[in-house]
Each structure stands twice: as C-alpha cells, then as structure tokens.
Amino acid sequence: MDYYPIFLDVKDRECLVVGGGAVGTRKAFGLVRAGARVIVVSFGFSEELSNTPFSAVTLKEKKFEDSDLDGMSLAFAATDNMQLNARIRQAAQKKNILCNIADGRDKGDFILPAVVDRGDLLFAVSTCGASPALSRRLRMALEARFGPEYGILTALLGSIRAILLERGHDPKGHRKIFCALLDANLPEKIAAGQTRQIDAVLAKVIGDGFSLDRLMPDFGTREL
Numbered sequence: 001m002d003y004y005p006i007f008l009d010v011k012d013r014e015c016l017v018v019g020g021g022a023v024g025t026r027k028a029f030g031l032v033r034a035g036a037r038v039i040v041v042s043f044g045f046s047e048e049l050s051n052t053p054f055s056a057v058t059l060k061e062k063k064f065e066d067s068d069l070d071g072m073s074l075a076f077a078a079t080d081n082m083q084l085n086a087r088i089r090q091a092a093q094k095k096n097i098l099c100n101i102a103d104g105r106d107k108g109d110f111i112l113p114a115v116v117d118r119g120d121l122l123f124a125v126s127t128c129g130a131s132p133a134l135s136r137r138l139r140m141a142l143e144a145r146f147g148p149e150y151g152i153l154t155a156l157l158g159s160i161r162a163i164l165l166e167r168g169h170d171p172k173g174h175r176k177i178f179c180a181l182l183d184a185n186l187p188e189k190i191a192a193g194q195t196r197q198i199d200a201v202l203a204k205v206i207g208d209g210f211s212l213d214r215l216m217p218d219f220g221t222r223e224l
C-alpha cells in the first residue's frame with residue numbers, strides 16, 4: 001500500500017492552493033465542500049473561481065511566495081510549472097505543511113481520490129497515481145450503483161445508533177440490530193418512498209417508538 005488513506009476534518013482550517021486553472025479550481029472547490037477556508041494564489045483564475053459564490057474562497061492575484069504558506073494546514077501546488085510545483089513542496093516541507101502536487105514527476109505528500117459524496121457516506125477511489133481516468137470511471141460506477149438513497153440510509157442508521165448508544169453500550173446486541181436492518185432491503189424502500197414499510201421494519205427490528213417521523217423528520221423533503 002503506497003498511501004495511507006484517511007478522511008481528514010478540514011473544517012475552518014486554512015488551505016493554500018497555488019494555481020487557479022482547471023486543476024486548482026477542482027481542488028479549491030473540493031476543500032470548500034468539506035468546510036475548509038481556501039486561499040488561491042495565482043496569476044489568473046478560472047471563470048468558476050472568479051465567480052465563486054463561496055465566501056470561504058479568497059483569491060490572491062499574485063506570484064507565489066514562500067510566505068503564502070504561513071498558517072496553512074495543507075498546500076496544493078497546481079500550477080502549470082513543474083519546477084515551481086516542486087519548489088512549493090520544498091517550501092511546505094520546511095514549514096511542516098503537507099503538500100499535494102498536481103503534476104506527475106513528484107506526487108507530493110498526498111494525492112486526491114475520486115469521491116462519491118452521499119452525505120455521511122463517502123466513497124474514495126485511488127489508483128495511487130497510476131490512472132486517474134480509471135479512478136474517475138470507478139467513481140462513476142459507484143455513483144450509479146449507490147444512489148442518494150444510500151446517503152439517507154446512512155443518516156437513518158446514524159440516528160438509530162446515536163439513540164442506542166445513549167441507552168447503553170451493547171456492541172453484540174447493536175450488531176444484531178444493524179445486521180437485521182441491513183438485511184431488510186432498506187435502500188430500495190427508501191428510493192421508493194415506502195415510509196410505512198420502513199416504519200414496519202424499524203418497529204420489528206428495534207421496537208415500538210422507532211419511526212421515520214421521529215428519527216428523520218425531514219425524510220420527505222430529502223432529494224433522491
């Protein structure tokens with residue numbers, strides 16, 4: 001295993017993206033979606049960045065300087081200049097900041113996966129740099145196979161789990177409940193909006209008092 005996969009909490013952390021082209025834009029928006037504050041340093045910016053509705057993105061039209069790295073949690077070298085990207089990485093290393101490099105010669109400290117975002121359910125696919133096109137294709141296959149109903153299922157199971165844990169820790173008992181729920185074709189029922197059938201499963205497996213209304217009051221308004 002060439003890389004150690006983790007899911008990083010970047011909420012309210014400052015991250016630097018150098019290069020405001022197509023690649024820098026994709027990285028900046030991925031970071032913002034995860035709650036980071038992003039500073040993009042570049043001579044020019046894509047239309048999406050120039051017109052960004054996100055207040056968490058700050059554009060700085062200037063040449064990269066080492067001091068741009070100060071205070072950053074992560075850095076992304078996404079310019080079209082390989083030497084510069086390598087230099088950004090070196091400067092980041094000196095300041096103990098992990099750095100991603102968009103071009104191939106040096107992969108930097110970490111690389112980005114292709115992501116399926118279903119709320120709390122995330123799939124991340126990587127080929128360790130071998131074939132981004134394959135990662136993208138697999139991401140699309142996962143997206144088609146696991147639709148938004150899986151995001152709703154995850155939220156539902158999460159709220160059941162929170163209630164059960166509040167009542168007490170019983171790993172064996174809880175595992176049995178979740179296995180029974182996962183054997184009850186819930187994704188199909190959620191996709192079909194079969195609220196009564198879902199309530200019947202919840203009552204049968206966990207007991208009275210567990211209903212969609214209570215666990216997930218916004219069920220009807222969630223997008224499928």
Ligand SMILES: C[C@@]1(CC(=O)O)c2cc3[nH]c(cc4nc(cc5[nH]c(cc(n2)[C@H]1CCC(=O)O)[C@@](C)(CC(=O)O)[C@@H]5CCC(=O)O)C(CC(=O)O)=C4CCC(=O)O)c(CCC(=O)O)c3CC(=O)O
Nearest residue numbers: 103104111112113114126127128129130132133135136139
């Ligand atoms: C090493 C890595 C570094 C990093 O960026 O972190 C890297 C590097 C490079 N990508 C290049 C090209 C392409 N990248 C994509 C797409 C994605 N690239 C992503 C990640 C990564 N790209 C990291 C490895 C991840 C892994 O191995 O899985 C994804 C998954 C995530 C994201 O960027 O957010 C995102 C898909 C998101 C999605 O759709 O879900 C496509 C496909 C397309 O656009 O249709 C192409 C064209 C086809 C092809 O080349 O495969 C080139 C230029 C090569 C050249 O000069 O020709 C380099 C540089 C090089 O390798 O030399």
Ligand SMILES: NC(=O)C1=CN([C@@H]2O[C@H](COP(=O)(O)OP(=O)(O)OC[C@H]3O[C@@H](n4cnc5c(N)ncnc54)[C@H](O)[C@@H]3O)[C@@H](O)[C@H]2O)C=CC1
Nearest residue numbers: 019020021022023024042043044063064078079080102103
């Ligand atoms: N990781 C990935 O998924 C992919 C990576 N690439 C690699 O990423 C690189 C960038 O791709 P694009 O975004 O399409 O390029 P681009 O040319 O559209 O954008 C590069 C940006 O870097 C800025 N820049 C250059 N020198 C700078 C400096 N000294 N200070 C500040 N900003 C500077 C430019 O103003 C430009 O806005 C490509 O050269 C390629 O090697 C390409 C495709 C996909």
